[in-house]
Amino acid sequence: MNKKDRDNVVVSAGFWQQSWHRFRRRRLGMLALYFIGVLSVIAVFSPMIAGTKPIVCRYKGSIYFPCMGYYNRTWENPIFQKDRFRRIYPRNLKRKDPQSWAIWPLVYQDPHRPVRRGEWEGLEGNPYGAQGRPTGKNWFGTYKTGFDVFASMVHGTRIALLVGFVSTGIAATIGITLGAIAGYMGGIVDLVISRVIEVVMCVPALVLILSLQAVIEEVSIWNIMMLLGLTGWTSMARLTRGEFLKLRETEFVAAARCLGASRVRIMFRHVLPNALAPVMVPIAFGIAAGIQVEAALSLLGFGAPPPNPSWGTILNSGRETLQSGYWWQLVFPGMGIFLTVLAYNLIGEGIQEATDPRLADPRN
Amino acid sequence: MVSYLVRRLLVGLLTLGLITCMIYGLIRSMPGSPLDTDPAMMDPSKMPSKADIERMRSIYGLDKPLHEAYWQWLKNAATLNLGTSYSQKKPVAELIADRVGPTLQLSVTSLLLSYLLAVPMGLYATVRSGRPDERGLSFVLYTLYSFPSFVAALFLQLLFAVKLDGTWFELPLMGNHSSGYEDLGDMAQAWDSFQHMILPVTCFTYGSLAYYCRFVKANMEEVIRQDYIRTARAKGLGPIRVLIHHAFRNTLIPFVTLMGLTLPGLLGGAIILEGIFNWPGMGLLFFTSILGRDYPTIMSLTLMFSILTLSGQLLADMLYAFVDPRIRYS
Numbered sequence: 237m238n239k240k241d242r243d244n245v246v247v248s249a250g251f252w253q254q255s256w257h258r259f260r261r262r263r264l265g266m267l268a269l270y271f272i273g274v275l276s277v278i279a280v281f282s283p284m285i286a287g288t289k290p291i292v293c294r295y296k297g298s299i300y301f302p303c304m305g306y307y308n309r310t311w312e313n314p315i316f317q318k319d320r321f322r323r324i325y326p327r328n329l330k331r332k333d334p335q336s337w338a339i340w341p342l343v344y345q346d347p348h349r350p351v352r353r354g355e356w357e358g359l360e361g362n363p364y365g366a367q368g369r370p371t372g373k374n375w376f377g378t379y380k381t382g383f384d385v386f387a388s389m390v391h392g393t394r395i396a397l398l399v400g401f402v403s404t405g406i407a408a409t410i411g412i413t414l415g416a417i418a419g420y421m422g423g424i425v426d427l428v429i430s431r432v433i434e435v436v437m438c439v440p441a442l443v444l445i446l447s448l449q450a451v452i453e454e455v456s457i458w459n460i461m462m463l464l465g466l467t468g469w470t471s472m473a474r475l476t477r478g479e480f481l482k483l484r485e486t487e488f489v490a491a492a493r494c495l496g497a498s499r500v501r502i503m504f505r506h507v508l509p510n511a512l513a514p515v516m517v518p519i520a521f522g523i524a525a526g527i528q529v530e531a532a533l534s535l536l537g538f539g540a541p542p543p544n545p546s547w548g549t550i551l552n553s554g555r556e557t558l559q560s561g562y563w564w565q566l567v568f569p570g571m572g573i574f575l576t577v578l579a580y581n582l583i584g585e586g587i588q589e590a591t592d593p594r595l596a597d598p599r600n
Numbered sequence: 601m602v603s604y605l606v607r608r609l610l611v612g613l614l615t616l617g618l619i620t621c622m623i624y625g626l627i628r629s630m631p632g633s634p635l636d637t638d639p640a641m642m643d644p645s646k647m648p649s650k651a652d653i654e655r656m657r658s659i660y661g662l663d664k665p666l667h668e669a670y671w672q673w674l675k676n677a678a679t680l681n682l683g684t685s686y687s688q689k690k691p692v693a694e695l696i697a698d699r700v701g702p703t704l705q706l707s708v709t710s711l712l713l714s715y716l717l718a719v720p721m722g723l724y725a726t727v728r729s730g731r732p733d734e735r736g737l738s739f740v741l742y743t744l745y746s747f748p749s750f751v752a753a754l755f756l757q758l759l760f761a762v763k764l765d766g767t768w769f770e771l772p773l774m775g776n777h778s779s780g781y782e783d784l785g786d787m788a789q790a791w792d793s794f795q796h797m798i799l800p801v802t803c804f805t806y807g808s809l810a811y812y813c814r815f816v817k818a819n820m821e822e823v824i825r826q827d828y829i830r831t832a833r834a835k836g837l838g839p840i841r842v843l844i845h846h847a848f849r850n851t852l853i854p855f856v857t858l859m860g861l862t863l864p865g866l867l868g869g870a871i872i873l874e875g876i877f878n879w880p881g882m883g884l885l886f887f888t889s890i891l892g893r894d895y896p897t898i899m900s901l902t903l904m905f906s907i908l909t910l911s912g913q914l915l916a917d918m919l920y921a922f923v924d925p926r927i928r929y930s
Contacts, residue, residue: 435615438910439622442871446890447902451626528748532872535750536887555754555876559773561762570751578746 251591255513258590265586268579275576279393282306286387288346288355289325293338303341306391323349326356343384345374347391347545350382370564377564379553385568388545392569395546396576399461399530400523406465408519411472412508418473419480420503426477433470441467442529449538457544460533464526471518479511513591520584524577531573547572608917612910619906620677623899624670677903683896685889692900695885700867702776703874703881707866709797710804715859718809722816723843726824729817738814745810753803753876760799772796774878800877804870808862815858819851826850853920860916864908 249257259265283306284291291303295315302325305312321328326344329336344356353361362374362382370377376385418429445463449455483489484507492502533539534548535555547569554565664672676682682692721737728734761773772778776796777789784792823829824847832846867882874883882901889897 431611431614434611434913435618437913438615438619438906440905440909443886443902443905446871446886447623447626447898449890524746531748532750536872536875538890551751551754558754558757559762561758563758563763566751566754566758570755574747574751577748578743581742581746 251513255587255590259586262586262589264582265590268582268586271575271579272583275393275579276397278390279397282390282394284341286343286345286347286384286390287341288323288344288351290329290338290340293325293329293336295329295336296333306347324352324355327354343375343387343390345384345387347383347388350378350380351384366560366562368562368564376568377562379550379557379562379565383545385550385564388550389547389569389572392545392547392550392572395457395544396527396530396573399457399464400526400580402458402461403464403468403526404519404522406462407469407522408472408515409469410465411469412476412515414469415473415476416480416503416508416511419477420484420499420507422481422484429473430477433473436467437470439467442532445529445533446538455538457530457539460530460539461526464529468522468525472515472522475514475518476511479514480507483507483510513587516591517584517588520580520587524580524584527573527576527580605918608914612914615910616907619910620674620903621670623902623906624673626899626902677900682900682903685897686894687889687892688894692897695897696882696900696904699880699882699885702879703868703883704866705776706797706800706804706874706879706881707870710801710808711862711866713801714805714809714812717805718812718816719848721809721813722820723848725813725817726820726847727839727843729821738817741810741813744806745814747807749803749807749870750872750876752806753799753873756799756802757876771798774876776879800873800879803873803877812858816851816855819854820847823847823850857916857920860919861912863915864912868905868908 278285283289283303287303287306289302289305289312291301293300293302300313300315302312302316316325319328319332321332323346325338326340329338344359345351345362350362350364351359353359355361360373362368362378362384364378364380364382368374368378368382374384374386376389379385379388414429414432418426441464444467445455445460448459448463452459480503489502489506492506497506530539530546531548531551534546535552537552539546539548539552550565550569551573554562554569557565680693682696684690685692685695688695721741725734725737757773760769760771764770772795776793778792778796781789781792829842829846832842837846870881871883871886873879874881875887878884882904885897886901886905888894889901
């Protein structure tokens with residue numbers, strides 16, 4: 237075949253390309269995907285959207301990024317603590333270094349504390365209680381003693397998405413690995429792993445997490461993610477095992493074996509890419525479930541420890557003052573949780589239909 | 601079949617053994633007097649008394665070597681000697697027995713309601729498949745399915761107990777009866793209970809309703825394309841007869857399996873919803889015992905929830921074989 241001929245060969249679309257093509261035709265699925273995309277951007281850039289620490293500032297001749305402190309306290313340069321800023325930047329920057337300049341987040345509100353009067357020139361302090369309803373200043377109102385709901389929700393996005401991704405990531409790693417080993421090896425290994433799956437399926441995750449709350453002094457958000465991951469892998473393991481059982485009898489596996497490929501190589505390089513599609517569905521649903529469980533735990537008061545607001549924490553505050561009818565403390569975080577869960581469920585269903593070979597269009 | 605049953609039971613026992621090991625591990629690692637290290641928890645009412653601790657130590661065998669102690673605890677648990685609650689000074693088994701009633705009141709009502717509504721709705725959706733009304737229905741159901749029940753519970757409370765307070769639509773905020781319940785007449789008592797049940801039952805029902813409805817429809821879609829349905833139509837049977845006798849009957853297998861999975865869960869209650877509605881069931885008992893660090897109760901309930909989940913799966917598999925004569929376990 238000469239070069240010209242080779243250029244004229246039409247490469248037919250691969251499985252993933254076809255699936256993506258079918259997914260893209262589902263309007264709701266794509267909308268959900270965009271929504272999650274926007275949420276991810278909000279989560280990553282949360283300190284630049286709402287916060288009281290400058291994104292960039294020049295102070296005493298050096299450039300600092302104080303807003304990094306929202307990701308991790310130690311990422312905030314200790315010089316501001318040493319110079320006794322007490323977390324109030326605008327006033328202190330000007331007072332301690334008149335030459336300084338700063339670029340501020342879009343909304344001057346803090347997720348960890350209420351904004352006080354005069355902190356920002358001409359800005360009133362945050363109202364609370366019945367006065368805390370949504371206004372042009374506090375877009376989603378305030379909760380507790382004047383914490384801004386919008387700022388807390390923007391920063392809470394980080395926790396919500398992190399919980400979903402990390403717990404499902406752990407679950408997927410365990411589930412796919414064990415399922416692959418069980419399905420490919422068969423025999424006694426399969427028997428043992430299948431029993432383990434049955435055992436873990438019987439462990440109610442929420443009950444386990446709550447029981448642990450009684451034993452461990454301080455349960456961190458990472459512990460919760462770990463537990464969710466360690467209990468949530470069974471459906472993925474079962475699906476992967478089923479696919480591997482089917483695929484290990486195929487010709488391409490026999491060919492790889494003839495070429496002398498190792499077991500691990502066959503399992504993860506040759507079989508796994510072909511077995512991945514059905515596993516994607518429980519992954520999407522798992523993320524939705526993780527977000528729900530975290531919010532529910534925070535709602536019960538067992539969630540992430542106080543400095544980090546999660547959507548469930550705001551909901552909990554709304555629940556405490558329910559009889560006063562502060563609707564904004566329930567409606568905004570509640571809708572946030574609902575829309576995120578809905579989006580992941582829609583994506584999951586979209587993947588399910590897009591990767592189902594029975595629904596494939598024979599023309600493309 | 602028998603050999604399969606025996607194998608399943610053995611696996612079940614193994615699972616149970618593992619779960620009890622885990623729970624016993626939790627008991628072992630719980631702080632002996634949990635509260636003296638944590639100043640925030642220095643509430644005298646939550647503190648177990650000396651006698652409590654001694655009794656607990658002997659019941660759980662904390663003074664013995666591990667394997668002996670575990671065995672003793674197992675024997676105690678098997679004879680329903682689950683220890684005595686710190687906070688309520690009653691045997692845990694008795695506490696649990698008190699809470700079964702209210703939990704069943706909610707779960708059975710909602711189960712019946714969701715099945716009664718889901719089947720006709722699913723059949724309707726099958727018949728009207730692809731039409732605007734079916735797509736609207738499916739969209740609403742899908743939205744409901746994704747709506748977390750605890751968010752819905754809070755929204756409903758806000759609407760019916762706070763915003764509509766004083767109007768005709770007012771509903772009680774929480775609890776399972778009003779304060780003067782004992783003095784009411786029979787009819788008034790029933791009406792009071794009914795009013796208190798509306799919001800919790802709604803929250804329990806709508807999610808599973810949406811799920812079952814989609815489930816019925818998905819299974820029907822598969823069956824309705826089969827040749828025997830065409831045959832039934834061709835020999836001139838009416839659409840309703842075809843739908844119910846020929847199609848729906850053949851979707852019963854997965855449906856019954858699903859029922860099996862949910863049955864034992866009826867006893868377990870729902871921790872979050874019962875917590876929100878302050879409904880005195882199993883879930884609330886679990887929740888309050890965690891807040892009060894009432895270890896005997898926590899451990900007993902964890903054990904019970906695990907057994908319930910386990911038996912649900914077993915029941916589902918058994919029902920599966922029972923309903924479908926083609927399935928032979930060997």
